Amino acid sequence: MPSFHARPLQNPPTDSPRSDLPAGLWVKCKDCEQMVFQNILEEALFVCPHCDYHHPVAARQRIAMLCDKNSFQEHDADLVSVDALNFADDGSYARKIKETMTKTGLRDAVVCGNATLNSLPFALGVMDFRFFGASMGSVVGEKLTRLIEWATAARYPVVIVTASGGARMQEGTLSLMQMAKTSGALMRHDEAGLPFFAILTNPTTGGVTASFASLGDVILAEPKALIGFAGPRVIKQTTNAELPKDFQTSEYLVKHGFIDRITHRHKLRAELAALLTVFSTNR
């Protein structure tokens, strides 16, 4: 599984301009390839200080960025995927689930719960690309659906931070059914007059784009995020057309009305607080 996360290195390179800093963890920017001291990158919310590249963020770190301190209360933390199809490719799905749990400390690819921001309550789901590329298996769909239904009953706004490689192919059609399930729950949330804010991060693709990611009353995206359904190579082959250079980026999609605004990660917390204030559900 390809990782979009910066890989920690134990020592700075000898030619680094920051080699005078105390020895510690360094990371190489995925975009400009310059070395950044881990602490500096963390303080910058994983935005490269050299080139502004927005590195992927683990779910727990994202929750800390968007919620009042210690306000997050997790829902359905114990739901875990089962290998209903007895699926195996280069190893059994059941074994890979266990290995990925150990490696990431996650139970599946989304963390859900309720929290406050500036004391305003909301329901929050955050996807984590490290877990099977944040593919939408049964557990992702079920946890999000339960979260949305809980928010409908409690009259809370829903916020979902997306990142996804698409469907969980190891779960076959069970994975595809999650698109309808999450969309149906959001429709009922909408009919109750409650807002849903989608925050799209790099990369958001496949069935997640084709369901809840594109259903936000307000859809924000981080800069230069890859957002699409199928990849550009497939689209090029199918349509036999030349694609624009910035195709499937936040910058392209905001021009065409698919997303409402590109929000820099440093401004995301304030932007979300403003949305929660404006769309206060008057509990």
Ligand SMILES: [Zn+2]
């Ligand atoms: Zn960079």
